[in-house]
Amino acid sequence: MKFDWLPVTRFEQNCSILWCEATRKAAAIDPGGDIDQIRDFLEWEELELEVVLVTHGHFDHAGGAAALAAATGARIEGPHQGDQHLIERLAEQGKRYGVRAEAYTPARWLADGDQIHFGQETLQVLHCPGHTRGHVAYFHAASRSAFVGDILFRHAIGAWEHGDGDLVQLVESIRNKLFALGDDVRFLPGHGETSNFGHERAANPFVGDEALAQWWPPGSRGSPPKRPADLPF
Ligand SMILES: [Zn+2]
Numbered sequence: 067m068k069f070d071w072l073p074v075t076r077f078e079q080n081c082s083i084l085w086c087e088a089t090r091k092a093a094a095i096d097p098g099g100d101i102d103q104i105r106d107f108l109e110w111e112e113l114e115l116e117v118v119l120v121t122h123g124h125f126d127h128a129g130g131a132a133a134l135a136a137a138t139g140a141r142i143e144g145p146h147q148g149d150q151h152l153i154e155r156l157a158e159q160g161k162r163y164g165v166r167a168e169a170y171t172p173a174r175w176l177a178d179g180d181q182i183h184f185g186q187e188t189l190q191v192l193h194c195p196g197h198t199r200g201h202v203a204y205f206h207a208a209s210r211s212a213f214v215g216d217i218l219f220r221h222a223i224g225a226w227e228h229g230d231g232d233l234v235q236l237v238e239s240i241r242n243k244l245f246a247l248g249d250d251v252r253f254l255p256g257h258g259e260t261s262n263f264g265h266e267r268a269a270n271p272f273v274g275d276e277a278l279a280q281w282w283p284p285g286s287r288g289s290p291p292k293r294p295a296d297l298p299f
C-alpha cells in the first residue's frame with residue numbers, strides 16, 4: 067500500500083489517499099473539502115476511488131465526503147454512529163465557517179474491530195471517543211501506519227472542551243487503543259506533521275509517559291497543559 071496526503075479547507079486538514087499498488091484502487095480518508103484537488107490527485111496517480119472514509123463528524127473532515135462520493139461512485143463508510151448527529155448537521159457546521167459541507171448517510175456506520183477493504187488492502191477500525199463520541203482511527207497493519215484524525219497530533223492532543231468532548235475518554239483512547247499498536251507505528255494526524263507513537267509516548271506534553279505522571283488522573287494533582295492556540299478543533 068502507498069499513501070499520500072493533501073491539506074484541504076482553510077484549516078489545512080490532512081486528507082489522505084491510500085492505494086493498493088496491485089489494483090490502483092484507493093481509499094480517501096477525511097475529504098473535508100477542496101474536492102477538485104483530491105480528484106486531480108486521483109487522476110494524476112491513475113487511481114480508482116473505491117471508498118471514502120471519515121474519522122469523525124467535524125466539517126473540515128467530513129464536509130466533502132458526499133460530493134466526492136457522488137463524483138466518483140465510491141461508497142462512504144464511517145464514522146461510528148456516535149457522530150451521526152454531527153454528520154446530519156454538516157451543512158449547518160460549514161455555514162458557520164463559510165465552508166460548503168453536506169450531510170450523508172454512510173453505507174456503514176463503523177464499530178471497533180470492523181475491517182475496511184479496498185483493492186487487496188485491509189484497514190482495521192478503532193473506536194476512539196474523546197474528541198467526539200463517534201471518532202474512529204484507521205490502522206494499516208502491514209505498513210504500520212495509522213490515520214488518527216483529531217485524536218492525537220504531533221506534540222498535542224485533540225480538543226475536548228466542547229459538548230462532545232471528554233478528556234478521560236480521549237486519553238484512554240490514545241493510551242489504550244493507539245499507543246497499544248506499538249511504538250514503531252507512524253501516524254498521520256488530521257492537522258500538522260506526521261509522527262510515531264513511540265515519539266509521542268516519550269515527548270508528547272499531554273499524554274507522554276512523563277507528562278501524564280504529572281497530572282493524571284485529572285483533578286488529582288493538577289490539570290493538563292493548555293492546548294496550542296493554533297490548533298483548531
Ligand atoms: Zn479537524
Ligand SMILES: [Zn+2]
Binds near residue numbers: 122124216299
Ligand atoms: Zn475535529
